[in-house]
Each structure stands twice: as structure tokens, then as C-alpha cells.
Amino acid sequence: MLPNKIVAVGRNYADHAAELGNQVPEVPLTFFKPSTSVIGPTENIAYPPFSSDVQYEAELAVVIGRMCRDVPRERVPEVIFGYTCANDVTARDVQQREGQWARAKGFDTSCPLGPWIETDLDPADLAVTCTVNGELRQAGRTSQMVRSVADLIVHITEAMTLLPGDVVLTGTPAGVGPLAVGDEVAVSIEGIGTLSNRVVKRG
Numbered sequence: 001m002l003p004n005k006i007v008a009v010g011r012n013y014a015d016h017a018a019e020l021g022n023q024v025p026e027v028p029l030t031f032f033k034p035s036t037s038v039i040g041p042t043e044n045i046a047y048p049p050f051s052s053d054v055q056y057e058a059e060l061a062v063v064i065g066r067m068c069r070d071v072p073r074e075r076v077p078e079v080i081f082g083y084t085c086a087n088d089v090t091a092r093d094v095q096q097r098e099g100q101w102a103r104a105k106g107f108d109t110s111c112p113l114g115p116w117i118e119t120d121l122d123p124a125d126l127a128v129t130c131t132v133n134g135e136l137r138q139a140g141r142t143s144q145m146v147r148s149v150a151d152l153i154v155h156i157t158e159a160m161t162l163l164p165g166d167v168v169l170t171g172t173p174a175g176v177g178p179l180a181v182g183d184e185v186a187v188s189i190e191g192i193g194t195l196s197n198r199v200v201k202r203g
């Protein structure tokens with residue numbers, strides 16, 4: 001089943017904001033990825049023809065379990081079903097060129113999720129890593145997030161209803177970089193597992 005929506009958060013790790021020359025925003029920077037961008041583990045990332053700089057972003061994904069709005073901080077655990085790995089695949093050149101991020105972060109196959117949902121997990125301090133062809137590219141910890149999972153759920157549900165199956169992406173640590181056709185990119189999160197996808201030319 002596809003999520004109704006994916007709400008993602010930009011620049012939620014200070015070291016990643018800095019590497020792209022950005023400040024940590026005063027309020028969380030939110031954007032959507034469409035349901036049609038989702039692929040599962042072992043499915044391929046199709047390199048879009050309108051970009052020449054597609055990049056990986058390893059992220060902790062939160063899967064919502066209950067319809068909710070205006071969630072108070074102390075009730076956040078009640079609305080979370082579990083956690084999985086995400087790759088917020090981004091056409092960096094398009095993101096910089098177009099201002100709005102809909103195409104840059106919303107193209108088909110730009111949201112690998114998986115490999116499964118871990119329901120019994122404390123998200124406070126987990127290792128988040130990304131490898132490309134087995135080489136380590138990102139190594140952060142969720143404790144470095146500027147806003148915690150609870151902060152983000154409170155902030156997002158102030159504005160909108162989240163539905164069961166909706167996904168919240170919590171930002172990426174430093175070390176983002178390019179992918180090429182043929183690469184195997186793997187996101188691993190401590191306590192969850194590894195999400196691995198191959199990059200192919202769009203057919």
C-alpha cells in the first residue's frame with residue numbers, strides 16, 4: 001500500500017546544512033514527496049533524464065499508525081506505528097535551479113523505503129549510514145537531529161492531518177553526494193536494517 005503522503009524535513013542536521021552552504025532554518029523546512037515516488041527494497045532508482053546530479057540522502061523514516069492532528073508532544077508515541085530506512089533521492093541541480101523542490105525530490109523512484117517497519121525502537125540515538133558500492137559516504141546519528149522526531153510530528157500536525165501509512169522523513173546527515181547509473185546505494189539504520197537499491201537509466 002502506498003502512503004497517502006510523505007512529509008519530509010530539510011536541513012535537520014547542522015553538519016549537512018553547512019556542507020551545502022545553508023543555515024539551519026529557524027523553523028523546520030518541510031516539503032512533500034508524492035506517493036508515486038515510493039519504491040521498495042530491491043527496486044531500482046531510475047535516473048531522470050532532466051538531471052545530471054542525482055544524489056543520495058540517508059534518512060530515518062517514521063511511519064504513522066493513526067489518523068492524527070494537533071498531536072501534543074506527550075502523545076506522539078501513540079501515533080507512530082514504526083520506523084524504517086529512507087533514501088530521499090534528490091536531483092541536486094534541479095533543486096538549485098528551480099527553487100521549488102517538487103521535481104527535484106518528487107520524481108518517480110526518488111523515495112526508496114524499507115526493508116521493513118520496525119515497531120519496537122527508540123529513535124533518539126541511532127546510527128544512520130549510507131554506502132555507495134560498499135564505500136561509506138554518510139555516517140551520522142539521529143541524536144544530531146536539530147529537531148527530534150517528536151518535535152517534527154508536533155510541528156507537522158499543527159498544520160495537517162496525518163493518516164495511517166503516511167511517512168515522515170527526518171532529514172539527512174552530512175556526506176551527501178552523487179549517484180551514477182550502475183551504482184548500488186544502501187541506507188542502514190541501527191536497529192532497523194539495510195535498504196539497498198540499484199541506480200538504472202530510466203527506460
Ligand code: ZN
Nearest residue numbers: 057088171172
Ligand atoms: Zn532529505
